């Protein structure tokens with residue numbers, strides 16, 4: 001045991017985010033011991049012997065939570081799409097821009113043109129911004145390459161982010177994000193390439209495979225082909241589903257054992273049963289709902305009713321959700337979708353960990369988990385979702401080391 005790495009957090013109010021009757025898993029007057037980057041004890045009295053060698057950090061009543069988890073981002077990309085945003089504000093629809101070859105394909109052109117290092121440098125800034133807000137685990141999707149080499153380039157950038165920055169970066173392959181221009185009107189041929197070339201080449205570089213199932217992207221049959229190819233290569237699956245229309249992709253993904261189904265504005269109450277039955281996390285993305293000025297809200301009451309786990313995330317991307325504030329996501333999830341602050345923070349901790357198959361190491365203050373912690377200068381937990389654009393994160397620890 002390297003006692004230099006031991007810290008005793010004393011005098012904090014712990015938001016353990018463990019599920020149960022106590023909102024936020026809130027523990028007052030408890031202490032938390034970190035040894036060698038892990039949480040080794042949580043209690044009131046009689047800490048283990050290791051505490052005697054620990055550096056004590058006095059909380060003065062401040063709050064200590066698990067590091068936040070952003071379980072859905074597209075934050076590796078070239079260029080930006082502020083001009084398209086301006087077009088939309090002048091009345092051109094998101095779908096129309098996509099059909100004009102803009103939208104995702106605009107970012108595809110910029111991402112293919114960018115070097116791996118340029119993509120790493122711009123993505124690093126976005127990731128560091130989230131870390132300053134208490135994020136200690138983040139998911140990063142490919143999906144702006146749409147050919148073998150460019151998709152692998154994006155996954156290499158995600159790996160470099162994980163290697164060179166202190167937080168945990170979990171990569172997802174989203175080659176099935178849009179039909180690339182060289183496959184225009186030949187979407188089935190592109191899905192062939194995704195299944196037979198890109199997925200096999202991505203093994204070892206990503207945890208899951210994701211698909212954009214939507215009227216402007218891929219249909220249910222194509223989506224299922226990608227799910228099967230992912231399963232054939234022992235990769236987990238996720239899906240962008242029911243964002244602009246209801247396709248049934250969320251229910252299909254749940255039946256295929258998906259970690260999560262994401263967006264879900266057009267999810268039906270019967271779809272909710274599938275998510276709960278198969279323990280697939282419902283990931284809500286209020287930044288995209290807000291940016292696209294969507295009117296249809298995800299069925300939060302129905303998700304609660306069936307006991308589905310609800311996560312929330314930034315969906316950080318240059319088109320539908322140029323979101324850089326993780327607590328703004330919590331505020332929007334409450335104000336726009338009707339989540340409670342407790343549900344929103346659970347959506348950024350334990351349920352987000354579940355959406356990334358990371359519940360063994362992150363998402364709650366629990367003995368045996370990584371000492372990924374965030375210290376908050378707030379007077380009550382609800383303030384985490386209450387402030388609009390405010391960042392009360394005072395310090396972040398990742399594997400027990402202050403960032």
Ligand code: DI6
Pocket residue numbers: 074103104107177212240243288317318319320321
């Ligand atoms: N749905 C979205 O909102 C993002 N991707 C997706 O499948 C949009 C990504 C973009 O517009 O660049």
Ligand code: FE
Pocket residue numbers: 072073074240315317
């Ligand atoms: Fe997305």
